[in-house]
Amino acid sequence: MTVSSPLPAARMSGRGLIETLEIDTRMLAMIGALAAIWVVFDVITGGLFLTPRNLWNLAVQTSSVAAMATGMVLVIVARHIDLSVGSLLGLTGMVMAVLQSRFFGIDGDLGWVLSVLAGFVLAGAIGGIQGWWIAYRGVPAFIVTLAGLLIYRGLAWWMTSGQTVAPLNPNFELIGGGLDGSLGAFWSWALGVAAILALCARAVFARRRRHAYGFPVRPLWAEAAVLAAQIVPVVAFVMVMNAYPQPRTNVPMGIPVPVLIVIAVMLVMTFVATRTRFGRYVFAIGGNPEAAELSGINVRRITVWIFVVMGLLVAVGAAIATARLKAGLNATGELDELRVIAAAVIGGTSLAGGVGTIFGAVLGALTMQSLQSGMVLLGLPSPMQNVVIGLVLVLAVWLDQSYRRRRL
Amino acid sequence: MTALAAGTAEGRRADQTPLVEMRNIAIHFGGVRAVDDVSIDLMPGEVVALLGHNGAGKSTLIKILSGAYRADMGEIYVNGEKAEIRSTRDAKRYGIETIYQTLALAENIDAAGNLFLGRELMTGWGTLDDQRMAAETRKVMQRLNPNFRNLKTPVRSLSGGQRQSVAIARAIYFNARILIMDEPTAALGPAETRMVAELIQQLKAEGIGIFLISHDIHDVYDLADRCAVMKNGKLVGVVRTREVSKDDILGMIILGKNPITGTVVY
Numbered sequence: 001m002t003v004s005s006p007l008p009a010a011r012m013s014g015r016g017l018i019e020t021l022e023i024d025t026r027m028l029a030m031i032g033a034l035a036a037i038w039v040v041f042d043v044i045t046g047g048l049f050l051t052p053r054n055l056w057n058l059a060v061q062t063s064s065v066a067a068m069a070t071g072m073v074l075v076i077v078a079r080h081i082d083l084s085v086g087s088l089l090g091l092t093g094m095v096m097a098v099l100q101s102r103f104f105g106i107d108g109d110l111g112w113v114l115s116v117l118a119g120f121v122l123a124g125a126i127g128g129i130q131g132w133w134i135a136y137r138g139v140p141a142f143i144v145t146l147a148g149l150l151i152y153r154g155l156a157w158w159m160t161s162g163q164t165v166a167p168l169n170p171n172f173e174l175i176g177g178g179l180d181g182s183l184g185a186f187w188s189w190a191l192g193v194a195a196i197l198a199l200c201a202r203a204v205f206a207r208r209r210r211h212a213y214g215f216p217v218r219p220l221w222a223e224a225a226v227l228a229a230q231i232v233p234v235v236a237f238v239m240v241m242n243a244y245p246q247p248r249t250n251v252p253m254g255i256p257v258p259v260l261i262v263i264a265v266m267l268v269m270t271f272v273a274t275r276t277r278f279g280r281y282v283f284a285i286g287g288n289p290e291a292a293e294l295s296g297i298n299v300r301r302i303t304v305w306i307f308v309v310m311g312l313l314v315a316v317g318a319a320i321a322t323a324r325l326k327a328g329l330n331a332t333g334e335l336d337e338l339r340v341i342a343a344a345v346i347g348g349t350s351l352a353g354g355v356g357t358i359f360g361a362v363l364g365a366l367t368m369q370s371l372q373s374g375m376v377l378l379g380l381p382s383p384m385q386n387v388v389i390g391l392v393l394v395l396a397v398w399l400d401q402s403y404r405r406r407r408l
Numbered sequence: 409m410t411a412l413a414a415g416t417a418e419g420r421r422a423d424q425t426p427l428v429e430m431r432n433i434a435i436h437f438g439g440v441r442a443v444d445d446v447s448i449d450l451m452p453g454e455v456v457a458l459l460g461h462n463g464a465g466k467s468t469l470i471k472i473l474s475g476a477y478r479a480d481m482g483e484i485y486v487n488g489e490k491a492e493i494r495s496t497r498d499a500k501r502y503g504i505e506t507i508y509q510t511l512a513l514a515e516n517i518d519a520a521g522n523l524f525l526g527r528e529l530m531t532g533w534g535t536l537d538d539q540r541m542a543a544e545t546r547k548v549m550q551r552l553n554p555n556f557r558n559l560k561t562p563v564r565s566l567s568g569g570q571r572q573s574v575a576i577a578r579a580i581y582f583n584a585r586i587l588i589m590d591e592p593t594a595a596l597g598p599a600e601t602r603m604v605a606e607l608i609q610q611l612k613a614e615g616i617g618i619f620l621i622s623h624d625i626h627d628v629y630d631l632a633d634r635c636a637v638m639k640n641g642k643l644v645g646v647v648r649t650r651e652v653s654k655d656d657i658l659g660m661i662i663l664g665k666n667p668i669t670g671t672v673v674y
Contacts, residue, residue: 210539213539213540214543215539271535274536275535275536276534276535276536277530277536280536283514283516283517284517284525287514287516288512288514288515290510291510291512291514291525292525293476294476294496294506295496295525296495296496296500297526354514354515354516355516
């Protein structure tokens with residue numbers, strides 16, 4: 001949340017400008033860091049990085065981790081951790097694959113829809129069970145989910161004795177992107193226009209509400225500037241996604257389905273985190289668990305729900321990852337727990353609890369994937385990629401903490 | 409007449425029922441009797457100080473009233489009727505609000521979010537109505553602490569006095585009839601302490617009953633109508649403040665000696 005003190009118009013230094021625009025400087029720094037990474041990689045790869053093709057792939061590759069990272073924000077904000085998401089993704093993806101290829105049949109749409117639904121029910125229920133052990137049995141989340149990491153990976157293997165499950169339903173595979181898994185030019189633009197209208201409506205509505213209660217509002221030019229800063233990326237995003245044609249044609253790909261899913265997840269989770277009681281309570285628990293309890297918040301029940309939400313988002317990630325691989329593999333999602341936690345933390349979620357944003361976590365996932373993708377383009381061997389990601393994680397958290405300390 | 413009855417009966421006019429009456433309250437943790445058969449009451453518009461050393465059981469007793477703990481024995485009556493207080497939510501339903509010594513604020517959330525924590529105002533869409541909560545907070549803050557401006561910053565970055573204001577605002581905004589203040593001035597400077605004292609007088613005039621918890625008689629001597637002193641989980645006695653000296657009350661706290669009846673609690 002940003003400060004909104006009425007400022008003397010005379011004081012229009014850089015800081016004054018930032019306050020007038022009510023810009024979150026932390027978020028701005030993150031976007032700046034991401035932009036710097038992109039530009040540096042583009043220069044050293046000789047223009048290979050900032051191409052529609054690479055950015056399109058980058059967006060698709062980020063999807064699964066980004067969706068889960070939005071849930072990890074809530075988990076970490078409430079002072080817990082979830083180490084099981086990678087294994088749970090493996091198990092859930094395997095269940096989806098096995099159900100549609102061996103039970104419901106891969107022909108027709110009913111089979112894959114049912115298999116995805118079953119995956120959601122399974123992952124949500126497993127999340128709830130983990131939450132119950134943590135909240136009502138007092139076993140630390142670290143232990144419960146570490147056990148989960150072993151258990152679900154084991155079950156994923158055990159289900160097919162390690163065999164890969166394929167083929168899957170072609171319509172299910174659209175969830176993973178791929179050649180046909182995009183919206184195309186028309187619908188991408190339609191979505192872009194809808195997003196722009198929604199942003200405008202939100203700005204007008206928020207301004208009216210603040211006015212109605214006599215709170216200071218931004219000057220109109222500032223309002224326009226902020227709105228423009230939101231609309232430009234939307235337009236740029238649609239243009240880039242449309243600039244990548246299907247192979248050997250001029251037909252634009254447009255926004256990939258998994259990216260569409262992540263955008264929807266991000267909107268829903270931002271709404272949940274900032275506009276609902278549940279979200280407010282998650283942050284209150286992270287800020288001061290005792291105060292939350294004394295305020296009459298049912299901390300245990302909220303904790304269970306946090307892990308249910310995490311489980312459901314793992315199911316989203318599982319559907320995307322499995323559809324992208326076009327097969328159920330027992331190793332899908334290995335080490336994803338670490339990528340997801342890193343994305344949330346790089347995105348500004350504090351491991352001490354109480355602080356974090358959904359959008360930040362998605363940016364964090366995109367930053368990590370950008371590094372990975374850039375290093376692949378540079379031909380860096382994969383063990384070295386992990387070394388770099390590890391160093392970046394430490395650096396990001398250190399920077400974030402020094403920033404916070406300076407603010408206090 | 410027992411020590412207990414002398415203190416209690418004296419504060420009561422025949423035509424008034426107490427706002428709160430805690431009867432024969434007991435609770436133990438493991439083998440320790442934290443509160444052992446304690447009875448106290450509170451009249452409308454009255455300030456009762458609850459005194460004792462650290463570990464005397466005063467905070468535990470009051471946490472039973474505020475719903476944070478459940479007593480093993482004893483009953484609580486609110487306006488003469490038996491009250492079932494199983495949670496802090498129940499206590500609030502009876503108009504019992506508590507300002508904890510730790511303030512119990514979520515440091516990462518703004519003043520309005522803390523004031524309405526657990527009792528948020530919602531829009532017609534079922535979403536948090538942050539603007540209305542901020543507007544209401546501004547309203548109640550104007551009464552409490554006119555210098556208060558930082559409605560939308562996390563309370564972490566507020567001063568001690570401002571944080572105290574948020575905690576007090578949270579207690580009085582919801583029309584408390586019974587207010588529990590745990591060491592309300594322990595962390596405050598002289599000006600802020602005076603502000604709290606004035607507020608207590610104002611709330612008293614509105615007919616609100618106040619329990620003031622303190623380990624220091626000097627903090628509460630001028631404010632309290634009656635003083636209840638606890639030692640080792642037991643009630644030493646309840647005395648009218650203006651009928652005894654500070655030394656008498658110190659004797660109750662330190663020696664466990666009731667100045668009126670002469671009985672001693674060990």
